[in-house]
Amino acid sequence: MKQRDINNLLFLVGLLLLLQGCGKSFLEIKPNQRQKVPNTVADYMAILDNASSFINPVNSRSSHTLGIIGADEYEIPTAVYGTFPVGLTFDYQKNAYEWNAKIYQGGEGGIVIPTDFDMGYQRILLANLVLEGLTKIVPLSLEVEMWNHAKGMALFHRAWNYYCLLQLYAPVYSTVSAKSDLGIPLRKESDPTMKLARSSVHDCYDLVITDLKNALDFLPEKSIVKFRPNRQAALALMARINFQIEDYRAASDYASDCIDAGGALMDYNNLKIQAYPFPIYGIENEEVIFAMTAYDALAYSGEYLAVRLDLFDSYEATDLRKTLFFERDRNNLVRYRGSYFGNRFLFTGLALDEIYLIRAESMVRLGKLNEALKDLNLLLKNRYKKETYIDLAIQNKDELLDRVLEERRKELLFRGVRWEDLRRLNKDPATATILKRNIASKEFELLPNSPRYVWPFPEEAINVGGYPQNLR
Numbered sequence: 001m002k003q004r005d006i007n008n009l010l011f012l013v014g015l016l017l018l019l020q021g022c023g024k025s026f027l028e029i030k031p032n033q034r035q036k037v038p039n040t041v042a043d044y045m046a047i048l049d050n051a052s053s054f055i056n057p058v059n060s061r062s063s064h065t066l067g068i069i070g071a072d073e074y075e076i077p078t079a080v081y082g083t084f085p086v087g088l089t090f091d092y093q094k095n096a097y098e099w100n101a102k103i104y105q106g107g108e109g110g111i112v113i114p115t116d117f118d119m120g121y122q123r124i125l126l127a128n129l130v131l132e133g134l135t136k137i138v139p140l141s142l143e144v145e146m147w148n149h150a151k152g153m154a155l156f157h158r159a160w161n162y163y164c165l166l167q168l169y170a171p172v173y174s175t176v177s178a179k180s181d182l183g184i185p186l187r188k189e190s191d192p193t194m195k196l197a198r199s200s201v202h203d204c205y206d207l208v209i210t211d212l213k214n215a216l217d218f219l220p221e222k223s224i225v226k227f228r229p230n231r232q233a234a235l236a237l238m239a240r241i242n243f244q245i246e247d248y249r250a251a252s253d254y255a256s257d258c259i260d261a262g263g264a265l266m267d268y269n270n271l272k273i274q275a276y277p278f279p280i281y282g283i284e285n286e287e288v289i290f291a292m293t294a295y296d297a298l299a300y301s302g303e304y305l306a307v308r309l310d311l312f313d314s315y316e317a318t319d320l321r322k323t324l325f326f327e328r329d330r331n332n333l334v335r336y337r338g339s340y341f342g343n344r345f346l347f348t349g350l351a352l353d354e355i356y357l358i359r360a361e362s363m364v365r366l367g368k369l370n371e372a373l374k375d376l377n378l379l380l381k382n383r384y385k386k387e388t389y390i391d392l393a394i395q396n397k398d399e400l401l402d403r404v405l406e407e408r409r410k411e412l413l414f415r416g417v418r419w420e421d422l423r424r425l426n427k428d429p430a431t432a433t434i435l436k437r438n439i440a441s442k443e444f445e446l447l448p449n450s451p452r453y454v455w456p457f458p459e460e461a462i463n464v465g466g467y468p469q470n471l472r
Contacts, residue, residue, distance in 0.1 A: 038129075038133055039133070039136075039137075040137070041134070041137060041139055041143045041146050041147045041150060042146070043133075044129075044130040044133050044134055044150050044154075045146055045149070045150045045153075047126055047129070047130055048126070048130060048150060048153045048154060048157065048228075049227070049228070051225075051227040051291075052227075052293075055111060055112070056111065056122060056123075056126065058123060058126065058157060058227075059227045059291055059292050059293070059349075060292070060293045060295075060345070061114065061119050061293070061294070061295040061296075062119070062164060062292050062293065062294050062295070062348045062416070063116035063117070063119055063120040063161065063164040063165055063168060064116070064164065064294045064295075064346075064348045064416030064419075065093070065096075065115075065116050065294060065295050065297045065299075066096050066103070066116055066168050066419075066455050067167060067168055067416050067418070067419030067420070068294060068297070068300055068346065068414065068416055068418075068419070069093060069096040069097050069297065069299050069300060070096055070097075070099065070419055070446070070455075071418040071419045071422060071435075072308065072311075072418070072422070072433070072435050073307070073308065073311060073409075073413050073414060073418055074300060074305050074306060074307055074308060074336070074414075075306055075308055075437065076097060076299065076304045076305075076306070076439075077303070077304075077306045077331075077333060078439075078440070079331075080303050080304060081439060081440065082440070084298070084299075084304065085298070088105065088107045088108045089108070089113050089298075090298060090299075091105060092104050092105070092108050092115070093297055093298060093299035094299065096299070096455070097299055097437070097439075098437070098439065098444050099435075099437075099444055099445075099446045099452050101452070101472040102456070102472070103455060103456050104456060104457075104458045104459050105459070106458075106459035106460065107459075107460075108458060109458055109460065114295070115458050116164075116165070116168055116169075116295075116455075117165065117168075117169065117457060117458050117461055118458070119295065120161040120162070120164055120165040121161075121165075121187065123157055123158075123161045124157075124158050124161050124162065124187055125187065125190055125192055126154075126157070127154040127155070127157045127158035127161070128154075128158065128187060128188060128189055128190040129190040130150060130151075130153075130154040131151065131154045131155070131158075132189070132190050134147060134150060134151050134154070145220070148218040148219075148220075149218065149219065149220055149223075149228070151215075151218045152215045152216075152217070152218030152219035152220075152229070152234075153215075153219070153228060153229055155211045155212070155214050155215035155218070156211070156212065156215045156219065156229040156233065156234055156237070157229070158211050159207075159208045159209075159211035159212045159215065159237065160229075160237060162184070162186070162204060162207065162208050162211075163208050163237070163240075163241060164416075165184050166183060166184060166201070166204055166205070166208075167244075167419060167420050167423070168419075168454075168455045169184050169454065169455055169456075169457060169470065170182065170183040170184055170201050170204065170454065171201060171453075171454055172423040172424055172426075172427065172453070173201060173205060173244060173245045173246075173424075174201075174427070175245075175246070177201075178200065178201045178202035178205070179200050179201075179202040179203075180200065181200060181201040181202075182198045182200070182201070182468065182470075183198060183199045183200055183201040183202075183203065183204035183205075184198060184199065184204060185197070185198055185199065185465065185467065186199045186203065186204060186207055188207075195465070195466070196465070197467075198467050198468065205241070205245060208241060209238070209241060212234050212237055212238050212241070213238075215229075215234045216231055216234050216235070219231045219233070219234055221261070222262075225283075225291075226281070226282050226283065226288055226289070226290060226291040226349075227291050229290050231261065232258055232261040232262065232263070232289050233289050233290035233350055235254050235257045235258035235261060236254075236255075236258045236289050236290065236350040236354075236355055237290075237350060238250075238254040239251050239252075239254035239255040239258055239355055239358050239359075240350070240354070240358065240417075242254060243358045243361070243362065244420060244424060246424070248361075248362035248365045248366050249362075249366065251358055251359075251362045252358075252359050252362035252363060252366065255355045255356075255358045255359035255362065256359060258289070258352075258355050259352065259355055259356070259359070263286045263287060263289065263352050264286045264287070264352070265286075265287060265352060265353060265356070265378065265379060265382045266285065266286060266287055266382060267382045268320040268321065268324060268382060268383050269320065269382075269385065269386050271320070271324055273323050273324060275337065276337055276339070276342050276343055276344075277324045277337070277338070278324075278338065278339065278340050278341075278342045279342050280341075280342035280343060281341060281342055282340050282341060282342065282347065282349070282351075285340060285342075285351075286352075287340070287351040287352040287353055288340055288347075288349065288350075288351050288352075289349070289350040289351055289352065289355075290349045290350040291341065291347075291349050292347070292348050292349035292350075293339075293341050293345040293346060293347060293348060293349075294345070294346040294347075294348045294416060296344070296345060296346075300346070300414075301344070305335065305336060306333040306334060306335065307326060307334040307335065307336055309334065311409070311410075311413070312326060312334045314406070314409075314410060315410060316384075318384050318385045318388040318389075319383060319384055319410075320383055320384060320385060321338070321383055321410060321411070324337075324338055325337065325338030325413070326338070336413070336414055338413075338414075339414065340415075346414045346415070346416075347414075347415060348415050348416040349415075353379060353411055353412070354411075354412055354415070354417065356375045356376075356378065356379050357375075357376075357379065357404065357407060357408050357411060357412070359371075359372075359375050360372045360375040360376045360379075360404050361401070361404045361405070361408070363375070364397060364400050364401045364404055365401070367397070369394075369395060369397060369400055372400060372404065373391075373392060373393070373394065373400065376392060376400075376403065376404060376407065377391045377392055379407065379411070380392070380407070383411075398430075401431075405421075405425070405431065408421060409421070422435075422453070423453050426448035426449050426453070427449070429448075432448035432449075433448060434446070434447055434448065451470070451471050451472055452472050454470045454472075455470070456469055456470050456472060457469060457470065
């Protein structure tokens with residue numbers, strides 16, 4: 001397919017996405033007849049392969065912005081906090097950093113500079129568009145493989161984006177209240193004007209898990225690029241989801257299947273200390289399973305991101321992550337450079353190091369300490385200087401759990417998972433965390449299980465969709 005045809009497809013998709021927030025007058029606009037309407041397997045694959053363009057990217061600007069801002073991995077230095085710009089693009093980020101009751105003012109978002117909510121539902125609409133289109137095509141024998149891959153990818157992307165949105169805009173999963181807790185609207189069709197109620201948290205997770213199980217029947221074992229999800233990516237996401245809902249047996253099983261599917265942990269002893277020490281785009285990084293990046297929000301970019309000193313100090317001197325992940329600037333502030341995307345964009349995809357940690361924690365909670373130790377030691381052996389490393393020999397369940405949780409925080413920082421961890425760990429008083437920030441001599445606090453762990457819907461979504469707003 002020519003690039004011009006791909007651009008035309010994406011233009012049409014962009015028009016469709018705009019319908020989500022526009023009135024009747026816009027619905028009456030007819031697309032130019034010269035624009036190509038998607039109707040082949042290659043067309044739908046091209047939509048899903050729109051990995052990193054500025055309009056409707058599938059593999060960048062993931063719905064993790066509010067979670068990264070709200071978690072406890074960084075702080076905005078006092079010296080620059082007062083210089084933070086104003087305006088709709090920036091105000092909601094500052095509100096999120098202060099954990100304010102009101103985040104959105106109204107008018108934020110859109111296709112060009114989307115909110116987490118916008119971006120997630122834009123990609124869900126793309127997935128629905130592809131799934132509907134593929135049902136109308138009987139693939140030729142030479143197209144069957146691509147048809148299957150396209151369907152599996154669409155199911156994966158719908159599941160991925162619903163899962164990410166649930167971590168921001170719905171309560172943490174609870175076996176006690178999931179069927180009554182308000183989740184998010186579940187769009188299963190490409191018609192953005194269809195009115196939908198908010199589904200329960202239980203039904204939301206049920207759709208996500210169903211989509212991924214179906215995706216496993218269509219996705220190939222391998223993909224030619226890491227922007228395309230394969231079976232291993234679906235297994236990794238299944239491990240993460242079951243881990244989040246505290247089904248540790250299923251989480252460990254999916255993690256094992258994912259690990260068996262290929263790849264290996266990098267030995268950090270073989271990496272060079274440089275501006276960005278990890279391979280660009282994750283291409284030559286054996287740990288990366290699925291490539292995705294966060295929106296480059298100003299609140300955690302450039303001079304506005306300084307790693308918390310308590311987090312930096314938690315790395316031992318012989319821990320190679322301390323020099324590979326971080327550097328000090330001329331003001332002696334600690335800056336982050338350890339993205340698995342190999343540049344300034346934060347990696348929010350799926351990688352084997354997370355899967356090993358999922359299996360390790362699951363094994364601890366299942367009482368299988370030796371299996372947990374094996375995974376944890378394998379990870380740490382590849383993170384510490386060879387000449388100093390000694391395997392851990394922890395045999396106390398609580399102590400081992402604490403160490404696994406510590407390593408999750410140190411290994412997976414700035415990937416968007418810390419917010420998810422805080423929400424699930426806050427359910428247990430033994431692992432709950434009080435978050436604090438001192439901003440301009442004023443202290444801000446986020447208590448465990450606070451309603452502010454659930455972000456509000458954007459004002460436009462409330463007004464157009466008629467949804468009940470999350471209480472803050």
